[in-house]
Amino acid sequence: MASSDADYAVWLRGIEKQFPGVIACAGADLRVRPGTIHALLGENGAGKTTMANVLAGVYRPDGGEVWVNGRRRFFQSPADAIQAGVGMVYQEFRLVPTLTVAENIVLGAAPRLLRGAEIEQRVAELSAAYGLAADPARPVWQLSMGERQRVEILKALWRNASVLVMDEPTAVLTPGEAAELGVTLRAMAAEGRSVVYISHKLDQVVAFCDEATVLRRGKTVATVDDLDDVDLQELAEMMVGSSQGVAMDRPPPVDTGSEVLRLQGIHAVGDRGLPALTGIDLTVRSGEIVGIVGVSGNGQKELAEVISGLREPTEGQVSVKGQDVTAASSSDRYRLGLAYVPEDRLGMGLAPKMSVVDNSVVRSYRSQRRGLFLSTAKCTEFCRGLVERFGVRVGRLNDPIAGLSGGNLQRLLLGRELAGRPSVLVAAQPSRGLDVQGVAAIHGHLIDQRADGVGVLLISEDLDELLALSDRLLVMFEGRIMGEYGPDVTPRTILGAAMAGNPPR
C-alpha cells in the first residue's frame, strides 16, 4: 500500500467528521499528485472546508486516514501539519496588522536571533523568487487584500510548505489580482509543490487548476484527472448532482390555487455591500413546490432573507397572499402565514444553548403568555406536541438543544414553522448535512404541506432533491432568474447551462 501512496502529495482517505447537528464529511477522499493545482469543488456545506481543515491539522477526523507525501499523519494541531509541509491560507487572513510584512512572515518560525535587516533581506529574496511583490518593511494594515494574501502565501513558503491549501482564495481579490494569483500558483506547481484550491467559482477553477475532486453531501462524487477534458457545464452538474440513484416517487400534481407569495422587481445588496439580487420576479401558488436552482453564492441566501423579512430590499415589493409585507418584520410575516426554515439552522433558526422548550416557542412565545409571565406549562405542552407530531427524538425537554442530531434539529425547526399553519413555506437547504432518514422525513413533510395547499419555495443546491420535489424550477445566476423549467421535461445539460449563466435560447 505504502508504495502507491508515495505517488500522492496528499491522500485523504475515507475522511469522516461530524459536528453537532451536521455530518460534514461522510467518507470523503482526496488525492493530489505532486506538482499540480487541485481544485476541491462542492457546494456550501459539501465538506470542502472541513476536508481542508483536516489536512491542515485544525480538525481531527472522526474516521479515515491522512497521508502527506507518502506518510500517514496524525495531526494534533496546525503546527504538526506545518511541520509535515502543509500550509493553509484561510479565507479570513490571519495576520497581525501592526507588524510588518517580514515580521508576519517569520512570526512563530523565526531564527533564534532576530536581525531585522537580515530577515527583511531574506523575505525580499523569497518574494522575488515567486514574483510575489511585497515590501517586507511595510506594516500589514497598509496592504490591500491581494497583498495580504501574498503575505499569507509567503508565510507558507517560508515554512517550506510542499502542499498549500487555499480556501476561496479569490473571494477577496479583484480580477487582476486573481489572475496574478494564478501565475504564482503555477510557478509553485512547476517547482513540484501542490496546491489544493477550494472554490465554487468554476471559471477560475477551469483556468487555474489541473485536476479536481468534487464533493457532495460529505462524499467524493467525482474526480477529474485533467480539467482540460471537461467544461463549465459538466462541472456545474457534478457539483449539484447527476446521479439517477435517488429516484423518488414524484408526488402527483395537486391543483394549484391562488397566489400566496409574489416578489416584484426585488433588488438587494449582500453582506459585502455588493448587489446580490438584481430584479427578481417570482410567484408561488398554493399547493406547489417551486425550486430555486443555482450554484451557491448567486443570491439564494439573500433571496430567502428578503422574503422572510431579515434583509431589507433596496427596491421592489414582497407580498404574501396579496398583502404587501415589504415593510413588515419577520415575526409579522410569520403571523401573516409566511414560515421560514433558514439555511443556518443552528445559528439563526435555533439557539443552540437554549432548551428544546425555549427553541420550540421562538415563533409563538408571544401567545404563550399568561399575564406578565411566559407560561411554562403552555410552552412545555406546545413543545411536547411538536415533538410527538414530528417524531423528534429528544432527551429531556429542558436540556440545551445542541445535543440533538441534525435530523432531529431540523424536524423540530420545521415542525415549529409549520405549527402556525402557514400558507407559504420558504425552506433553504432543508436537508443539507442530514442522514438518509432525516432527509426522507423532511422531504415527506414538504410533500405533505404541498398536498395541504401550502406554497413551498425550496432553495437547494442539490439538483436531485429539486428535481424530485419541485413542480417548477427557477434557475438563479448572479442575482437574477435565468429562466423557468419543468423538472420532468428539462435535460440536466440545459439546467447546467442556465446555472453557468448561459441559458439556451
Place this chain on the structure above:
Amino acid sequence: MRKPALVRRDRVLPATQALGFFVGIVVALLLGAVLLIVSDHSPAEVYERMFDSALRGTDSLSRTLGRATPLALTGLSVAVAGSMGLWNIGAEGQMMAGAIVATGVAMMADGLSGPLLIALMMAAGVAGGMLLMLGPALARSHLRVSEIITTLMLVYVAIRVVEWLETGPWKDPDSFGFAVIEPVPEQAALPSLFGRANIGMLIALGLLIVFSVAVSRTAWGYELRLAGSSPDTARYAGVSLRRKVLVALILSGGIAGLAGAVQLTGSATRLESGLSNGYGFAGIIVAALALMRPSGVAVAAFVFGAVQVGGQSIQTLGVSSAIADILQAMILFGALVAVVLFNYRIRWTGPAREQQADERLGSAITQEAADV
C-alpha cells in the same frame, strides 16, 4: 500520543455547579494553608478566625450581610448586562453617579420624613446610574461602540465629579476647612435589621428575586435570553436587538446606581470619593461566580462578603494585609475556576486508530503511531 482536551458539557446540573463551587474553595484553602505555613502562621488558627468573624454568631453574620448587600446589587447589575453578552465594567462609576444624585435630592428635600426621603433617594440613585449609563448604552446600541471601554472610563469621571463637589460647590461650610460634603440627613439612614445588616439587604434580595423571575419566566426575559445566546435567532423571532441592548444596559446602570444610594444611606454617612470602595469592580467577580445568572448572585455575593470580612479579621492575628489579600484572591479565584471548569469534562484525544484499539482492549496500552 494522547492528549487531554476540554469538552463543554451539554448539560450542567445545578448540583454539579454547587459541588464545583465547594471543591474550588476547598482546594484554594488547602493551597492557602501552604502559603500560611510558609509565612509562619498556623492555618488552623487563621481559618478558624476567618470563619468566626464572618459566619459565627449574629454579629459576624450581620457584618458579612452588610458587605454582601452592595455586592449583590453590583453583581446583579453586571449579570443583567451579562445575560445579553454585554459587559458593564463601570458599576463602580454608576454607584457614584447614583450616590451623587441621591445626595442632591437629600440636600433639596431634607425636611421630608425618613421613609419618604429614603424612597426618593433610592429612585434618585437609580436615575443617576441610568444617566451615567445612557451614553455608553446609546453608543453601543446605535454605533456598536464597545461598552467595556466607555463604562470603564466613566468610572473615573464619576469619581472626579465627587472630588470636585467635595472641594467646590457641595463643600460643607461647617467642616472646619476639611473638603467634605455635609452628611446625609439622619432620618435618611436605612433602618438596621440586626447588627450591621440593614434594610438595604431586603431591597437587594427583593430585586434579585424580581430579576431572577423576570429573566427566567417572562416573555421579556425570554427575549433577553434569546438575544443574548443567539442574536440571529432573536432577529428572526422579531426581537429588536437594538432595543434589547439599550434596555439591558440602562437597567444595569440603574441597579448599580441603586447600590450607590443604598451604600450612601446604609453604611456611609456622606458622599465621598471612596464611597464605592471597589464594590462596583467586585460586582464583576460576583456576576462571574454566578455565571451571569441573577439567581446565582445572592450566593456569590454572600461568599464574597464572607471572604472579605474574614480576610480583614485575620490581620488581628498578625497576618500581613498582603498575605490576607492573597488568601482572599485565592479563595475567589479557586471558586471561579472550579465553577467554570465544572462546565467541562476532560476528553483524551489521540489518533483514531489508537482510540479504537483502546476501547477494544479496554486497556491503556497505546500503540505507536503508524507513521513510525
